[in-house]
Amino acid sequence: VRAEKKICKKQDGPVIAALSEYVKNQFKKYYNLPNERIFVIPNGIRPPACSDKVKTDLLRTQILNRLNIKQTEEPIFFLFGAHNFRLKGLGSLIKALAVVNNKFTSLKRPAYVIVSGRGAAAKYRRLAHRSGVKDKVLFLGPASSIRYLLAVCDVAVLPTYYDPSSRFILEALAAGRPVITTKYNGASDLFQADRHGKVFDSPDDIDSLAEAMRFYCNTENLKAAQKAIADDDIKVKVSIETHCKKLLELYKKIKN
DSSP states (O other): OHHHHHHHTSTTOOOEEESSHHHHHHHHHHHOOOGGGEEEOOOOBOOOOOOOHHHHHHHHHHHHHHHTOOGGGOOEEEEEEOSOTTTTTHHHHHHHHHHHHHHOTTOSSOEEEEEESSSOOHHHHHHHHHTTOGGGEEEEEOOSOSHHHHHHOSEEEEOOSOBSSOHHHHHHHHTTOOEEEETTBGGGGGSOBTTTEEEESOTTOHHHHHHHHHHHTSHHHHHHHHHHHHHTTHHHHTBHHHHHHHHHHHHHHHHO
16 A cells, blocks of 8 residues: 555556456545546456356256255345455345345245355354344355356345446346446446346445345346346447547547
């Protein structure tokens, strides 16, 4: 951090390519950089390839069996993908699931949380047990590829305390899945809140997170968001090709 600050405070210091408006604002706030030295080049991902239907169906069956539910129950699967469970807000997500489970009892489609990542799961298993949702949270460990989980799940959720621009959220959008995240995630630049997903203020706002989850337990709301993502071609907007194009434009600008 000291080295970064030393470089940035020089009057003839480098131009900053920020992954998001969130990151740009941090450079302005902490290093007093002027706007003309910061360019936002939104993060990009390689859109996931089409998933093999046989493998996808097999994974869905395995998840249903491990949760001891049937597809006829029409579950809504919220996918959480991260390695730092604490920073990315898994505790808040489990608490919000408990609110959904206890408060919104008239939901026709029950909510479940699928957790993928290398984080230490023991304390979160205990939290799920204390919160009364141990049977509604499935810990899968790290996944070799997120695309099959995205194909099986309905909504991606990352109630993060900090993320310059989450690739997980961008991958979900590219796969046509609505997303839920916080204002502390720079990836929120790349989708429209209340159209392609939900953005709330803080991971500590459990009620807002629970309300966002309740919203997507409604089939019409879920399909409307999926259609909006496709209609607005979000897959192209979040692609690595778009990122590289903007980066090359910045290089040319600096050179000239």
